[in-house]
Amino acid sequence: MKEVKTPKKPLIYYYVIVLLVLFLFNLLVTPLLMKRQVVEVDYGTFMSMIEKKDIGEVQVEDNQIIFTNKENTAIYKTGTMNDPGLTERLYESGARFAKDIEKTMSPLLSIFLTVILPLLIFVGLGQYMSKKLMEQQGGKNSMAFGMGKSNAKIYVQSAEGIHFSDVAGEDEAKESLTEIVDYLHNPDKYTEVGASMPKGILLVGPPGTGKTMLAKAVAGEANVPFFSISGSEFVEMFVGMGASKVRDLFRQAKEKAPCIVFIDEIDAIGKKRDGQVGGNDEREQTLNQLLTEMDGFEGNNGVIILAATNRPESLDPALTRPGRFDRRVPVELPDLQGREAILKVHARKIKASDDVDFHTIARMASGASGAELANIINEAALRAVRSGRTVVNQSDLEESIEVVIAGYQKKNAVLSDAEKKVVAYHEIGHALVAAMQTHSAPVQKITIIPRTSGALGYTMQVEQGDKYLLTKQEIENKIATYTGGRAAEEVVFGEITTGASNDIEQATKLARAMITQYGMSEKFDMVAMETVTNQYLGGDSSLTCSADTQKEIDQMVVSLVKEQHEKARQLLTENRKKLDELAMFLYERETITGEEFMEILNRKDGAAV
């Protein structure tokens, strides 16, 4: 990234630089001083150096002899001896007779050289630079000193040459943004007809789906400057200055128009003003300034504001009304095709073997965001390096999906034998219930290797394609599959464990949604009892019904889950033989594939394992 940000702690930053400069300077100067250090040697060494004609300069004094080697890189000294022919021998050896060889530097001078001089240089340079910076800013800023000055650095043009082709999938989003690019290229076309571009466009979608990337790509395609700042920075970094930052941002943007201004996490400043007691004044001022700025500039001045958020419902209505962020571009989680495309885009950066099947990987990674997919590719490359290979293969990718989704294998977590058996039965329970219900997707992989995320094992289900609609029957089957793990424990061991907590959560969520959101109960018909409030972040929901109804819903959820649990138990009891066979197989292998699973399941009874 080329974006230069103002340091959060300028003082510390400054100190570190000073220390660094001192250190470097000393590194340079000290050898020069050190060279003059005198080494004391015995007379024998001196004599043999004369014989080898290895003496550069020599200075014979009353009680000591100081001399250097031929290259003049070291100074030696030795005591004098009664050595009559010394002068001749020295002369013959080619030594030069000198004076003041040992002249050491005065301590004052060395302090000056190593400490004071570098500081002077440093301060001088610093002043020169800041003067230059001021000139560049055109001196328009009334604030001569202090934080207000450094703001130019925050929003540096940095589209990084990203283009639409770098953003895989997201075709709908790209299509709506293409118009912006076209406008930036050719504004006259629009003004002629009297059409004006929306001033603000809101990119909404879950984290990691490429919103920032899309904004950069718009700037990249249109080849215009890209100013970016994150909403949380307004709030955290510039305490007490949010409003002035906004003003400044827009001043700069107008100077550089046409350009893109990108505000990430706009919900951090644009949250609904809810009039709480002692509300967040700072944020409100920032928001108000933003609104004022947006109203202030007339359309078609070439400044396009893109903002990203993953909680659109929490935005202040004032922000989303016409004339402000009135266009909304959804950036959704990628579908199967999109996932495959994203994987391929990122795989360009690594060396993958030819037989890698990205379609399968994309299918396995259902629900993953673009950022997670990028991460999967990188994890796979790291794994290849760890195992000493130079290309990434299929198993690297498959393993890295699990790493990204479930965490690393916990190499040293040792399950006791009994525990391992329970986990094996539990996981086979899920898989078997899923397989016995015709509508459930087949399993891809079952493993009982503990993960750092805390999962002791898991069953990876794979949908054949993306599913957009689920029938009531399919949801019920899903619930039964979630209960399958616990059901297997009951059927086999007559005892239950804590290993099903996540299953319970998921099953309950689905059952509740059937009744309150999907209108799948006879009793409440098509009445919404719940609204989803946080669509892109896990989908929290809030009840919109009376306490009495709530009580009834709870009872219905319980009986719904109970019914499916009972069904799962029955399925497993009926197929007890297969359950045992499969669980033992998994217990021994620790990881089995969907094919192995199906093979055993379809095998005629009585065949050997």
Ligand code: ADP
């Ligand atoms: P967001 O702003 O929506 O949270 P980003 O744009 O910061 O997401 O995306 C994070 C990273 O994820 C990107 O740097 C990119 O590597 C990857 N990524 C996300 N979506 C895509 C996509 N559609 N195509 C290619 N890469 C993507």
Ligand code: ZN
């Ligand atoms: Zn489970």
